[in-house]
Amino acid sequence: MPDAAAGDAGLAAQIAAADKTSVAAALNLIEDRRPDAQARIARLLSALSLRPGVHRVGITGPPGVGKSTLTSALAAELRRRQRTVGVLAVDPTSQRSGGALLGDRARMDFDPSDQGLFVRSLATAGALGGLTHAANAVIAVLSSAYDRVLVETVGVGQSETEVEHAVDTVCLVVQPGSGDVLQFIKAGVMEIPDLLVVNKGDQHALAQQAATDLAVALSALRRVGIDGAPSAGPRWKVPVLVTSARDRTGLEALADALEAHLHNLGTTALAARRRAAASRWALSVLQRRYGEHAIEVLGGEATLRALIAEALDRGSPPPTVASDLGQSYLERLRDPA
Amino acid sequence: MPDAAAGDAGLAAQIAAADKTSVAAALNLIEDRRPDAQARIARLLSALSLRPGVHRVGITGPPGVGKSTLTSALAAELRRRQRTVGVLAVDPTSQRSGGALLGDRARMDFDPSDQGLFVRSLATAGALGGLTHAANAVIAVLSSAYDRVLVETVGVGQSETEVEHAVDTVCLVVQPGSGDVLQFIKAGVMEIPDLLVVNKGDQHALAQQAATDLAVALSALRRVGIDGAPSAGPRWKVPVLVTSARDRTGLEALADALEAHLHNLGTTALAARRRAAASRWALSVLQRRYGEHAIEVLGGEATLRALIAEALDRGSPPPTVASDLGQSYLERLRDPA
Numbered sequence: 001m002p003d004a005a006a007g008d009a010g011l012a013a014q015i016a017a018a019d020k021t022s023v024a025a026a027l028n029l030i031e032d033r034r035p036d037a038q039a040r041i042a043r044l045l046s047a048l049s050l051r052p053g054v055h056r057v058g059i060t061g062p063p064g065v066g067k068s069t070l071t072s073a074l075a076a077e078l079r080r081r082q083r084t085v086g087v088l089a090v091d092p093t094s095q096r097s098g099g100a101l102l103g104d105r106a107r108m109d110f111d112p113s114d115q116g117l118f119v120r121s122l123a124t125a126g127a128l129g130g131l132t133h134a135a136n137a138v139i140a141v142l143s144s145a146y147d148r149v150l151v152e153t154v155g156v157g158q159s160e161t162e163v164e165h166a167v168d169t170v171c172l173v174v175q176p177g178s179g180d181v182l183q184f185i186k187a188g189v190m191e192i193p194d195l196l197v198v199n200k201g202d203q204h205a206l207a208q209q210a211a212t213d214l215a216v217a218l219s220a221l222r223r224v225g226i227d228g229a230p231s232a233g234p235r236w237k238v239p240v241l242v243t244s245a246r247d248r249t250g251l252e253a254l255a256d257a258l259e260a261h262l263h264n265l266g267t268t269a270l271a272a273r274r275r276a277a278a279s280r281w282a283l284s285v286l287q288r289r290y291g292e293h294a295i296e297v298l299g300g301e302a303t304l305r306a307l308i309a310e311a312l313d314r315g316s317p318p319p320t321v322a323s324d325l326g327q328s329y330l331e332r333l334r335d336p337a
Numbered sequence: 338m339p340d341a342a343a344g345d346a347g348l349a350a351q352i353a354a355a356d357k358t359s360v361a362a363a364l365n366l367i368e369d370r371r372p373d374a375q376a377r378i379a380r381l382l383s384a385l386s387l388r389p390g391v392h393r394v395g396i397t398g399p400p401g402v403g404k405s406t407l408t409s410a411l412a413a414e415l416r417r418r419q420r421t422v423g424v425l426a427v428d429p430t431s432q433r434s435g436g437a438l439l440g441d442r443a444r445m446d447f448d449p450s451d452q453g454l455f456v457r458s459l460a461t462a463g464a465l466g467g468l469t470h471a472a473n474a475v476i477a478v479l480s481s482a483y484d485r486v487l488v489e490t491v492g493v494g495q496s497e498t499e500v501e502h503a504v505d506t507v508c509l510v511v512q513p514g515s516g517d518v519l520q521f522i523k524a525g526v527m528e529i530p531d532l533l534v535v536n537k538g539d540q541h542a543l544a545q546q547a548a549t550d551l552a553v554a555l556s557a558l559r560r561v562g563i564d565g566a567p568s569a570g571p572r573w574k575v576p577v578l579v580t581s582a583r584d585r586t587g588l589e590a591l592a593d594a595l596e597a598h599l600h601n602l603g604t605t606a607l608a609a610r611r612r613a614a615a616s617r618w619a620l621s622v623l624q625r626r627y628g629e630h631a632i633e634v635l636g637g638e639a640t641l642r643a644l645i646a647e648a649l650d651r652g653s654p655p656p657t658v659a660s661d662l663g664q665s666y667l668e669r670l671r672d673p674a
Contacts, residue, residue, distance in 0.1 A: 062399045064399070287628065288628060289630055290628040290630050291627040291628035291630075330670065333670050334670060
């Protein structure tokens with residue numbers, strides 16, 4: 001369908017120009033579950049390019065730590081710095097209430113007339129596996145349109161959504177008094193973040209205690225050699241920041257720390273992270289669609305990762321790579337050579 | 338292999354006699370990833386039967402709320418009541434540290450010489466999909482050996498592990514001051530629990546505030562008609578309890594509330610929950626192994642659920658049902674009629 005392809009290329013161009021209506025149209029397409037929508041998304045993703053200098057930041061942490069308020073305040077700080085901002089809130093919403101019970105408006109405070117700011121939430125709505133794919137696609141769209149992309153996820157460090165892995169910088173938010181160091185380690189949260197934020201700094205003494213606990217835990221982990229995130233830039237020491245989203249304190253320091261992490265990553269580590277994220281996305285789509293059996297039949301995970309890397313290098317977007325590999329799998333099943 | 342089958346039947350008999358060594362051997366088998374272990378597990382599961390009157394309780398909640406201490410204290414209370422107790426702690430452990438950094442000993446306080454108490458933790462170790470299967474199998478083993486099975490999981494209500502769904506009663510643990518009612522709803526935690534526990538009741542004022550918040554939220558949800566868990570017994574009003582695992586207060590009330598929930602469920606609702614759990618387990622194993630494509634090829638989820646129900650009624654354990662359906666899928670692919 002050359003017309004449709006041209007239409008998707010046009011949509012991609014309008015997204016790159018940060019046209020809010022086009023961004024919204026693309027996101028609606030991503031949430032459309034019909035098969036022809038999937039083909040259009042694949043074409044759209046092929047036509048999209050990363051905005052030069054874009055920085056994707058994940059804001060993750062357990063529920064109740066004030067991630068939404070912090071994300072909102074950080075977005076405002078970035079807008080003050082003349083950055084355009086796209087926000088994706090991934091919401092493990094109640095299946096039964098369908099997410100409609102209470103909207104984002106109650107939690108986030110945004111100016112809808114600001115053309116440089118786009119906010120969308122994505123509910124799991126019972127499709128946990130599908131969320132990874134949808135979130136990755138939304139992040140790709142926002143990364144084409146805006147200077148800074150903020151992805152808010154509920155997680156204890158290792159979310160099933162793996163959305164954390166789709167961003168350049170992972171920022172873990174905790175609250176003061178939320179437990180001792182042992183609990184942070186127990187929850188497996190210590191391995192992922194590039195930045196640690198103790199939010200609700202208005203509870204000053206508690207926040208300082210939590211920051212101290214975290215610094216101690218980080219130092220303990222460093223001793224056993226598991227500090228830092230995979231392919232972190234050289235000599236990155238995870239900063240522990242104290243913020244109060246409500247009182248709007250600590251946000252400049254947070255924005256500065258995010259810039260510092262981006263700068264510290266440098267082009268090589270940043271490219272490596274993004275390649276790894278694209279590969280993970282492709283593998284996750286394949287596994288969700290055809291299961292572990294497909295991975296075995298196609299030669300195991302190591303072989304597959306190499307195949308995926310080759311296909312990505314040829315410029316195919318991850319869902320297309322997954323779809324092509326799925327066809328190979330089915331052919332092998334039908335005609336085992 | 339009649340000898341192996343006889344051996345597994347013997348193991349099942351020893352498990353039913355609550356022989357600790359046999360229970361441990363079965364759990365080791367479940368964690369064994371070799372293909373022949375899978376066949377043995379399937380045979381073992383066929384040979385196992387539920388202990389009469391067994392009650393499986395899930396203790397879930399975000400990290401840092403003191404679930405481990407509470408589980409330990411609850412187990413002690415149940416032992417005081419002459420119940421034998423099996424505990425499974427599902428741990429979203431750091432992939433990198435492999436869970437070996439800090440063991441359960443730091444968190445749980447158990448008497449290893451007590452023959453009526455068995456404790457095992459299960460780490461995700463990077464295999465999120467596999468965890469559901471392993472946890473379900475461990476719960477089946479413990480449910481044959483002990484009067485009460487406590488399953489501790491980290492979750493924000495909708496864990497990817499779906500371990501919550503494998504138990505008869507879900508107990509959600511929160512901490513005082515962990516955020517307002519809106520946050521509980523946002524995290525999607527309000528739809529699942531049968532009991533709500535505000536732990537760390539030593540922070541008395543905060544715990545009372547949290548209990549009040551939760552009661553308000555429950556009442557708000559009831560108004561929009563989404564209170565209670567699926568197939569709850571008649572007229573079950575979710576109790577909000579305050580405990581302090583450290584000070585050992587509120588544990589008798591918790592144990593009483595658990596008994597009350599079991600009694601309220603009654604045999605019909607309990608059987609319905611257990612059938613639903615077995616069906617979910619089979620579907621999850623099938624999906625993990627062969628993906629969504631298998632579900633489509635086999636006629637869609639509704640058709641599959643009916644097929645699964647039939648097979649379960651014939652006495653096949655869920656992994657066997659999944660494995661048989663997987664074979665049908667592969668046959669249809671190879672020879673599309």
